[in-house]
Amino acid sequence: MTAAPDPRFSLNQWTTRYWPIPDLVAGCVARGVRGVGLWREPVAEYGLARTAKLMGDEGLAVTSLCRGGFFQEEGAIAENRRAIEEAAELGAPVLVLVSGGLPEGSRDIDGARARVAESLAELAPFAGSHGVQLAIEPLHPMYASDRCVVxxxxQALDIAAPLPPEQVGVVVDTYHLWWDTAAYADIARAGAEGRLAVFQVADWVTPLPEGVLTGRGMLGDGCVELRRFREAVEATGYPGPIEVEIFNEELWAMPGADALALTLDRFAEHVV
Incomplete structure (x- = not known):
């Protein structure tokens, strides 16, 4: 009999990107996985209400919804309000936000970060009224120009600071933070401020594959001190799930059940 997975384990949907939602749910139930981080695009394709019902019927917790943000784009506030409403309907406690990069033709990164803060100030009360915490996700600096100026x-904690922690928190993602000498002190700060909303794990491998968006490594294949991150997050008193979020073409090409099995094995070996 296969051992039950660590109860903190959550499968972020993008780790098994092409696994249809009904199959993903059935596969997680079969392996004893109790949490899933969902993405808006496949949820919309399957149907928001259908997804919420299926997750509830099978007793699966939605640990987060990805994603909102991209505050430089036209209509961003309205789109993020829709994302908050979707998270609430799914029962997701957290909406993950990727801030967006520089506006086209701009070099004003300070202005872009100010726009993120302004947008959050506008959205935070709306999120709070829906029982959803917005979670700012800092991305590796190589994404600063086109995807995330945070x-x-x-930086994420400073942007969140003026707003209530139950409305705005932060994401700790090992793939994006492993290089930062301040990461562990900032994890402690996030915990002390009550802003540690989501903890995600993936590994960093080099050389990066062509197309860095799909360059995340399977747990244990790279250079990230995954267990050290987990211990630092736990030391804050964080009680939540640990989402495995890996963007990797080879993993996506595997049958979903096989990808989940590999992920569970590596999680047990390298994270817990």
Whole structure:
């Protein structure tokens, strides 16, 4: 008999990107996985209400919804309000936010970060009224120009600071933060401020494959001190799930059940 997985384990949907939602749910139930981080696009394709019902019927917790943000785009506030409503309907306690990069033709990174703060101030009360915490995810600096002007956990915490922690928190993602000498101090700060909303794990491998968006490594294949991150997050008193979020073409090409089995094995070996 296969051992039950660690109860903290959550499968982020993008780790098994092409696994249809009904199959993903059945596969997680079969392996004893109790948490799933969902993405808006496949949820919309399957149907928001259908997804919420299926997850509830099978007793699976939605640990987060990805994603909102991209505050430089036209209509961003309205789109993020829709994302908050979707998270609430799914029962997701957290909406993960990727801030967006520089506006086209701009070099004003300070202005772009100010726009993120302004947008959050506008959205936070709406999120709070829906029981959803917005979670700012800092991305590795190589994404700063086109995807995320928030590059460190410290920056994310500073942006969140004026707003209530139950409305705005942060994401700790090992893939994006492993390089930062301040990461562990900032994890402690996030815990002390009550802002540690989501903990995600993936590994960093080099050389990066062509197309860095799909360059995350399977747990244990790279250079990240995954267990050290887990211990630092736990030391804050964080009680939540540990989402495995890996963007990797080879993993996506595997049958979903095989990808989940490999992920569970590596999680047990390298994270817990």
């Amino acid at each position: 590059s460190t956990l410290g």
